[in-house]
Amino acid sequence: MSYVEDMGPGTGALPPRAFFRSDAPSLPLDGTWQFRLDNGDWGPITVPGHWQLQGHGSPAYTNVVYPFPVEPPFVPSENPTGDYRLEFDLPAHWPDEPAALRFEGIDSCGRVWLNDVELGVTRGSRLPTEFEVGHLLRASGNVLAVRVHQWSSGSYLEDQDMWWLSGIFRSVTLLSRPRGGVADYQLHASYDHVSGLGTLSVDGGMITVPELDVHDLLPGKSVSVPVEPWSAESPRLYDGVVHTAVENVPVRIGFRTVAIEDGVLTVNGAPIVFRGVNRHEHHPRSGRAVPPEVALADVLLMKRHNVNAVRTSHYPPDPRFLSLCDEYGLWVIDECDLETHGFEKLGWEGNPSDDQRWADAYLDRMRRMVERDKNHPSIVLWSLGNESHTGRNLAAMAEWTRDRDPSRPVHYEGDFDCEYVDVHSRMYASHEEVDSIGREHRHGKPFVLCEFAHAMGNGPGGMLEYRELFERYRHVQGGFIWEWIDHGLEKDGQFLYGGDFGEPLHDGNFVIDGLVFPDRTPSPGLVEFAKVFEPVRISGSGSAIQVANMYDHVSLEHLRFEWVYEVDGVEVASGGLEVPPVAAGQVAEVARPELPAAPGEGWLTVRASLASPTSWADAGHVLGWGQIPVTGPAPVTPISAVELVGIGDALWLGPGEFDPATGLLTRFGEYQVTGPRLDLWRAPTDNDRGSDHPDERAWREAGLHRLQHRVAEVDAEENTLVVRTRVAPPAKGFGMLADYTWTADGDRLRLRLDVTPDGEWPCTLPRLGLRLALPGELDAVEWFGLGPGEAYADSRQAARVGRFESTVDAMQTPYVFPQENGNRADARWVRIGAIEIRGEPVFDFTVRRWTSEDLDAARHTADLEAREHVYLNLDLAQHGLGTASCGPGVLPQYRLHAQKASFSLTFQHLDSV
Numbered sequence: 001m002s003y004v005e006d007m008g009p010g011t012g013a014l015p016p017r018a019f020f021r022s023d024a025p026s027l028p029l030d031g032t033w034q035f036r037l038d039n040g041d042w043g044p045i046t047v048p049g050h051w052q053l054q055g056h057g058s059p060a061y062t063n064v065v066y067p068f069p070v071e072p073p074f075v076p077s078e079n080p081t082g083d084y085r086l087e088f089d090l091p092a093h094w095p096d097e098p099a100a101l102r103f104e105g106i107d108s109c110g111r112v113w114l115n116d117v118e119l120g121v122t123r124g125s126r127l128p129t130e131f132e133v134g135h136l137l138r139a140s141g142n143v144l145a146v147r148v149h150q151w152s153s154g155s156y157l158e159d160q161d162m163w164w165l166s167g168i169f170r171s172v173t174l175l176s177r178p179r180g181g182v183a184d185y186q187l188h189a190s191y192d193h194v195s196g197l198g199t200l201s202v203d204g205g206m207i208t209v210p211e212l213d214v215h216d217l218l219p220g221k222s223v224s225v226p227v228e229p230w231s232a233e234s235p236r237l238y239d240g241v242v243h244t245a246v247e248n249v250p251v252r253i254g255f256r257t258v259a260i261e262d263g264v265l266t267v268n269g270a271p272i273v274f275r276g277v278n279r280h281e282h283h284p285r286s287g288r289a290v291p292p293e294v295a296l297a298d299v300l301l302m303k304r305h306n307v308n309a310v311r312t313s314h315y316p317p318d319p320r321f322l323s324l325c326d327e328y329g330l331w332v333i334d335e336c337d338l339e340t341h342g343f344e345k346l347g348w349e350g351n352p353s354d355d356q357r358w359a360d361a362y363l364d365r366m367r368r369m370v371e372r373d374k375n376h377p378s379i380v381l382w383s384l385g386n387e388s389h390t391g392r393n394l395a396a397m398a399e400w401t402r403d404r405d406p407s408r409p410v411h412y413e414g415d416f417d418c419e420y421v422d423v424h425s426r427m428y429a430s431h432e433e434v435d436s437i438g439r440e441h442r443h444g445k446p447f448v449l450c451e452f453a454h455a456m457g458n459g460p461g462g463m464l465e466y467r468e469l470f471e472r473y474r475h476v477q478g479g480f481i482w483e484w485i486d487h488g489l490e491k492d493g494q495f496l497y498g499g500d501f502g503e504p505l506h507d508g509n510f511v512i513d514g515l516v517f518p519d520r521t522p523s524p525g526l527v528e529f530a531k532v533f534e535p536v537r538i539s540g541s542g543s544a545i546q547v548a549n550m551y552d553h554v555s556l557e558h559l560r561f562e563w564v565y566e567v568d569g570v571e572v573a574s575g576g577l578e579v580p581p582v583a584a585g586q587v588a589e590v591a592r593p594e595l596p597a598a599p600g601e602g603w604l605t606v607r608a609s610l611a612s613p614t615s616w617a618d619a620g621h622v623l624g625w626g627q628i629p630v631t632g633p634a635p636v637t638p639i640s641a642v643e644l645v646g647i648g649d650a651l652w653l654g655p656g657e658f659d660p661a662t663g664l665l666t667r668f669g670e671y672q673v674t675g676p677r678l679d680l681w682r683a684p685t686d687n688d689r690g691s692d693h694p695d696e697r698a699w700r701e702a703g704l705h706r707l708q709h710r711v712a713e714v715d716a717e718e719n720t721l722v723v724r725t726r727v728a729p730p731a732k733g734f735g736m737l738a739d740y741t742w743t744a745d746g747d748r749l750r751l752r753l754d755v756t757p758d759g760e761w762p763c764t765l766p767r768l769g770l771r772l773a774l775p776g777e778l779d780a781v782e783w784f785g786l787g788p789g790e791a792y793a794d795s796r797q798a799a800r801v802g803r804f805e806s807t808v809d810a811m812q813t814p815y816v817f818p819q820e821n822g823n824r825a826d827a828r829w830v831r832i833g834a835i836e837i838r839g840e841p842v843f844d845f846t847v848r849r850w851t852s853e854d855l856d857a858a859r860h861t862a863d864l865e866a867r868e869h870v871y872l873n874l875d876l877a878q879h880g881l882g883t884a885s886c887g888p889g890v891l892p893q894y895r896l897h898a899q900k901a902s903f904s905l906t907f908q909h910l911d912s913v
Helices: 153-157 292-304 319-328 341-346 356-373 392-404 431-440 463-472 524-532 695-701 852-857
Strands: 026-028 031-037 043-047 060-062 081-088 099-103 109-114 117-123 129-132 142-149 162-164 172-176 186-192 197-203 206-209 214-217 222-226 238-243 248-253 258-261 264-267 274-278 309-311 331-335 379-383 424-427 447-452 476-481 489-491 494-496 536-541 544-549 559-567 570-577 587-591 602-610 622-631 651-653 656-658 665-668 671-679 708-716 721-728 735-745 748-758 767-775 780-787 800-807 824-832 835-848 869-878 901-909
Touching: 043 081, 099 109, 109 129, 117 129, 153 356, 186 248, 197 206, 197 214, 214 222, 248 319, 274 331, 274 447, 292 319, 309 476, 319 331, 319 356, 356 379, 356 392, 424 431, 431 447, 431 463, 431 476, 463 476, 463 524, 536 602, 559 622, 602 800, 622 800, 651 735, 656 735, 671 721, 671 735, 671 748, 671 869, 748 767, 767 835, 767 901, 780 835, 869 901
Parallel strands: 274 309, 274 476, 309 331, 331 379, 424 447, 447 476, 536 622
Antiparallel strands: 026 172, 031 043, 031 081, 060 162, 081 142, 099 129, 099 172, 109 117, 109 142, 186 197, 197 222, 206 214, 206 238, 238 248, 258 264, 489 494, 536 544, 544 587, 559 570, 559 602, 602 622, 651 656, 656 665, 665 671, 671 767, 708 721, 721 735, 735 748, 748 901, 767 869, 780 800, 780 824, 824 835, 835 869, 835 901
């Protein structure tokens, strides 16, 4: 077993080369293999796949810590080991030529035999390995055997915040490699933005590009011709063939030049801004064995939500994903299969990054990635890996990469002093720190946030303020949200996370941190991202509309502009808007259309959409929009306070019946209700629970989750009901004085809530508002305000003013780990059943079939069971979201503090409208 713990890169492999398909024969070996775990019984297993997701053992999730003793390079003797076996025949007419057996990915260490002859050992789980097998092949009855170990020395280099999953999880292929064929090739396709010429050359064969009238260009020779450049915004590819006398390799060529000029990263002469995401490979049923159609779905979703870049965290993806990025247009940071994060817990003692014994393994991993992926125009940066501290092995990787491929800069966040990288990179830097870096231009290099705005649960908040910093400083060139997808694993109809498989060491739901849910449903966070980072920005002032082109390279010629004018949420006029072809980075001003006069609150909404279909979206797909206020809301009709308070077994005021002891509303019209009363609690979000000083901890220590209400006075005056209360947590000396003043006018019932902090409050508030229990049969919800989706103080750019309809159930956001969700902001009014509630002027609301306490107690969505009531929160404000699950907390302007406030609402029964 010594090979399992050997620190070298593996044995027996052919030199790494580019991934490609050609007209030489090949035989896919994916499908059903025979498998046994730890000398158990043989049975079928699917390749690609992980054995833990096919009934053999269990997944385990850790973020940082190794799930085995840290004693490099040694691993536990109890090392789950899977034996794979496949019998195959060669196709008819298979040539008597050299052949390569190619494994795209084996986690974590594989030993390979063909026809009883050992080929070698693989390490580097997410990197390809090829073995020469032509001399071993026979026409029929070939037997391929692979022994895979879950743990190996390589596991110390693969601690990448993900599920520990094992097996042959990427494709296996037998490739004929004809003598005199294309052993390997490298395209060189640069672009001169001044002359408009692309310069093409190739190593490894001749190249022909018919569209460019290039034929049989010899290796090492170059040609310069007019071309359309490749960019993420206009991914122009030219089809060509790299060929020899005996083999033809189809290639797709993108002409582009990456450079760093005056501390700014440019492509084709223009600075770029990464509006990106980090992408682990994940599927809720097959783990990192992601089907091709799902990888395509990822790319299409990204493009449709204005994502323009991907960091392949924290390993090279399936190579077919990079081809999709070439075709559809995404900037890529290609990251090496390297992370040693678990050593951080040990003060980095024993970390392989500065240990010469690991030097070959480090360099081998970089070499295999660069050689495999060198021909993709979408890749603009090479990344050495992630969270592996620093050391001579990383420096050697950077030096080798820069020498091998000088056409792309080198990235690695862990080189804090920028000693051996070309890009200054940070993760989870606060807005304040990013602003400081922007002002000082530290290290004189382009600055990129390789991770920011942790998309865990409800959030992230604060994306808008990051965007403003990206636009303020030329060398602050965007970043990558952590991360693309929640890594929930599906079982029995629900999504599971760390600890749900009985693993003794785990990091819980920290793996549920994506912009899309495990089934790839966009979360509100992705919708917010699309709005914050929209490529066209529309605003207005007076009689003019401003249209700003936020693209880096292309004009707005491919867009059409349309407007709609709504009054009180109802459309009254619409039309097209003529906008000139605004160049990248420029702003145009156009006249506002003539709008009809109509009483009420008027909003002009202008949308920019695709004029023609693209490969990733249909014509009409909206890429950006803006709303311009035209007329303000009508003043609220005041309550005249003419209805008299009736006193008996109950208190009556207008349409409301009250409990004379508590002052609570118990009936409104025909509805039995309970409340409303002051509510300061919300089910903590992942961001509330995060950081070194989490808001949730402060809130719980203050007892805000168990407030008690004391009625000081129920004062029934002639036409006013005043209920004075004190709301406070047990065992504490501070609280909140809450006075409810009720008046009525016909069938309208008005409440003014006045709150005053009593004593020294030690913390912020989760929310400030009212909670009301309504009959459970109520379901339809209509409102005029921000929508259609949820919105919070620091995550509300995607919400627009309008009139919306939904149901109680549809207004819940099913975060895998239940938490505060579904808030609708700035409602002018909301209608539930026959109850209408109007603000003075606006309020936030949530409506659900369970309480905040139910949400707080739940650990999975299946834990939430409908109660007999519908619970309606009517809020003056909520605390912001922030991104403290892994990053900065809520910005000061979005923190909710205990302070004196007033809040008024009018309740009306719709039968009287």
